[in-house]
Amino acid sequence: MKFLGLLLLLLLASCATVSESGLFWGNYSKTLYESKKNPSPETLAKHKNELIDILKKSKELNLRPPPGIQAELGVLLMNEKDEKSARNYFSGEEVIYPESKVLVARLIDIMTGKKEKKK
Amino acid sequence: MKYLLIVLIIVNIVSCGTTKKALYPGMYAEMPSSILFLPIVNKTTSAEAQLLYSATVAEPLANSGFYVFPIEVTNEFFKREGITLGDQLKGITPLRYNQMFGADSILAVTIFKWDTNYFVVGGNVTVELECTITSTKSGNVLWNQRKEYVVPTGSNSGNILADLIVTAINSATVDYVPIAQRLNKMVFDTMPFGKYHKRHLKDQEVMVQEGKK
Numbered sequence: 001m002k003f004l005g006l007l008l009l010l011l012l013a014s015c016a017t018v019s020e021s022g023l024f025w026g027n028y029s030k031t032l033y034e035s036k037k038n039p040s041p042e043t044l045a046k047h048k049n050e051l052i053d054i055l056k057k058s059k060e061l062n063l064r065p066p067p068g069i070q071a072e073l074g075v076l077l078m079n080e081k082d083e084k085s086a087r088n089y090f091s092g093e094e095v096i097y098p099e100s101k102v103l104v105a106r107l108i109d110i111m112t113g114k115k116e117k118k119k
Numbered sequence: 120m121k122y123l124l125i126v127l128i129i130v131n132i133v134s135c136g137t138t139k140k141a142l143y144p145g146m147y148a149e150m151p152s153s154i155l156f157l158p159i160v161n162k163t164t165s166a167e168a169q170l171l172y173s174a175t176v177a178e179p180l181a182n183s184g185f186y187v188f189p190i191e192v193t194n195e196f197f198k199r200e201g202i203t204l205g206d207q208l209k210g211i212t213p214l215r216y217n218q219m220f221g222a223d224s225i226l227a228v229t230i231f232k233w234d235t236n237y238f239v240v241g242g243n244v245t246v247e248l249e250c251t252i253t254s255t256k257s258g259n260v261l262w263n264q265r266k267e268y269v270v271p272t273g274s275n276s277g278n279i280l281a282d283l284i285v286t287a288i289n290s291a292t293v294d295y296v297p298i299a300q301r302l303n304k305m306v307f308d309t310m311p312f313g314k315y316h317k318r319h320l321k322d323q324e325v326m327v328q329e330g331k332k
Contacts, residue, residue: 019182021316030296032191033174064315067181068189075192099153099186102221107192 023066026054048076067097071104078111086111139311140323145261146311147323149254151223153186155216158197160205160229168233168246171299179303180226184316188220196220205229217255224261227251232267235293242272244298250306262310270302 018024031047051073058065074089087108094104140147156176161169173190181187196219202208205227216222232247249265272293309327312319 019178021182021184021312023182025178029175029178029300033170033296036170036174066178067186067315068177068192072189072191075189075195097186099221099223100188102219103188103192106196106220 018061018063022063024054024058024061024063025066026050026057028054028066028069044076048073051076064096065092067100068093070096071100071107075107078107083111136326136328138323139309139325139327142309142327142329143262143311145254145257145259146252147320149223149257149259149261150314150320151185151252151254151261152314153188153221153223154180154252155188155193155220155222155225155255156180156190157208157216157225157227158194158202158205160227162229162231163233165233167295168230171295172228172230172303175296175299175303176226176228178300179307180310181315183307183310184313184319186313186315188222193220213253213255213258215255222255224252224254227253235272242293244270244272244295244302246270246302248306264306264309266306268302268305270298270305272298 027050031043031050035043035047037043051069054069055065055073070089070093074086074093077083077089078086090104090107093100156173159169159173173194177187177190197203208227213225216225227250229249230246231249232245234245236243236245245267246269247265247267250263251260252262253260272295309329312322
């Protein structure tokens with residue numbers, strides 16, 4: 001039983017770090033869930049920080065960032081009107097994952113569309 | 120719990136299944152590299168189920184080697200079209216998702232059951248799900264699973280008194296995120312690996328159990 005416990009612990013520990021396919025997710029699901037369950041500037045900021053942290057750690061560990069993380073952070077920054085940073089993350093997503101091309105183009109359209117409206 | 124684990128392990132070892140290739144030939148023939156997760160069809164009364172499921176689904180899918188479209192972002196697009204529930208997507212052809220997002224495949228999830236059970240010691244969440252991955256190119260179903268999952272929530276230290284106390288505390292404040300994570304790991308256990316996984320196309324002979332109810 002102790003062995004099983006150890007096995008479970010090992011399994012848990014490996015989940016918390018890097019996946020078999022080489023991705024680091026940090027506490028992504030947890031902070032995302034919190035920001036949905038109790039939407040507030042605080043829970044959203046926590047989730048945003050988690051996204052930044054995931055990207056930072058992935059870089060440190062020399063890993064590909066998990067799919068979608070850069071695009072998701074880009075949208076948060078776009079909503080904060082930080083368009084320059086948003087654009088950087090959008091193109092980062094597309095460079096690493098060409099599958100996101102259509103989505104990223106639509107996001108940039110929305111971002112520039114907003115700008116046009118303001119004019 | 121102790122016996123359940125042992126039984127589970129034994130079942131896992133002795134049960135003979137079918138190869139992934141035989142069960143999901145479409146996944147190997149079409150090799151989708153990206154998956155778009157659609158808003159959930161929730162047949163339960165639990166709004167929580169939907170929230171927990173969609174917050175935890177991207178991780179195991181991406182870990183299986185697929186590009187998973189950022190759910191938070193794609194959900195915003197659906198919302199702009201007035202779509203928040205999976206039921207509203209009826210009649211939309213798979214090809215449309217390829218045009219809208221450039222997705223190779225879509226994942227549709229229906230939650231039939233999400234029951235939380237507490238026992239004297241421990242507890243579980245019993246979930247019945249149907250998950251279907253459909254190609255946006257051919258329109259073929261590439262992977263499908265309808266199954267009931269029992270995910271234990273309790274602790275199991277071997278000390279009944281300690282477990283009782285932990286269960287009592289847990290019942291009030293169970294953190295369901297790791298439980299939903301465990302569930303989603305179980306759900307995608309039979310999935311052929313995608314292009315970002317080192318065992319992509321090397322798992323065709325792996326034996327799996329077909330999840331059909």
